[in-house]
Amino acid sequence: MGIFKSEKISTRLFLFVTALDETVIARPNFELTEDGWEDLPPFTSQIASRQVKLGETPLYDHLCQLIQEPKYSFLKKNVEEYYELMNVLGNAELPSIYWQEINSLKRFGYYYGHTLAITAMIAKFGIDAGMQKDLLEIALKASLIHDIGIARLPHSILFSSQQFKEDEKIMMQQHPLVSYLLVGYYSQQEYDEIGRGVLYHHCPGELNNISIGYENKVAKEIAWLIFNADVFDALISNRPFRPAYAIANALNYLTRVNQAHSLPLDMVYWIEKRFKIPVSKRLGSNFIPIKPKIEGHQLN
DSSP states (O other): OGGGGOOSOOOBOOSOEEOTTSOEEEOTTOBOOTTTTTTSOOOOOTTTTSEEEGGGSTHHHHHHHHHTSGGGGGGOSSHHHHHHHHHHHHTOEEEHHHHHHHHGGGGGTHHHHHHHHHHHHHHHHHHHTTOOHHHHHHHHHHHHHTTGGGGGSOHHHHTOOSOOOHHHHHHHTTHHHHHHHHHHHHHGGGGHHHHHHHHTTTOGGGGGGOOOOHHHHHHHHHHHHHHHHHHHHHHTSOBTTBOOOOHHHHHHHHHHHHHHTTOOOHHHHHHHHHHTOOHHHHOOTTOOOOOOOOTTOOOO
16 A cells, blocks of 8 residues: 555656657656746647537546446435536536546556546535535546556556556556646646646645645645545455455545645545444544534635
8 A cells, every 4th residue: 555655756757758649748767847847848739629528528428337336325325416416527627638548548447437436536525515616626627637647657567466566666656747747748837736736646745845825725635635535446446456445444544644644634524424434433542533624625
């Protein structure tokens, strides 16, 4: 589980990163600097930049099917909740190039469904927590594209049925940086806070040490949302190298990681509430319960 405990982002690239238009946007030994995207070439395709809603893509039907799976039943307690959730998801909008990127994850099985599940979880959390509409829209864009860099990793890693070796784990930790570079190429400054949220989605606590104004607060919120949904979905999913965690054990793990990085427990409490799991089942003897803040959750 060490990949979830990363305290530092990968800033030096080990891979060639090629966009879908076959432009090479980064090469091995590229190192991320404060300039971020400034040295990336411009993306000029007007067709691929056209805004498309999720409800207009095949992904919508795939999401409908995924939410019917037993392990995601907590996202819809009744028909009204289901239709409200699908309405929010269906209106999520991205340039068409990103839908192509997400679609390319299909061949890797787990990572495609994982992306959809994380997005659905964030959408439902946002609805229940009364999240600001503009923030939720940004968070959904980011959750949909946060793992597009996965498709650039070696297939031997993505199709592996074994626990990652140390060198494979290091390679896997490159994917937030690759996703960030792709977002920078396709959208430049228009997706600034989304890009940062994507970059830090495995280590949102690192954003505690960066002060760059309101955009950083948005990026931190995005990174925190994706991180929690990402870890929880990974833990409750069967993988070739381990069985799925019990819900209470997954929440226990997520609590420990959030507390270790001084991150809020709002999503943990929300999942706990949706599953009706007693706090005593989640918290060990070393934990001091923290009062939930989920009501009226918004960007502080």
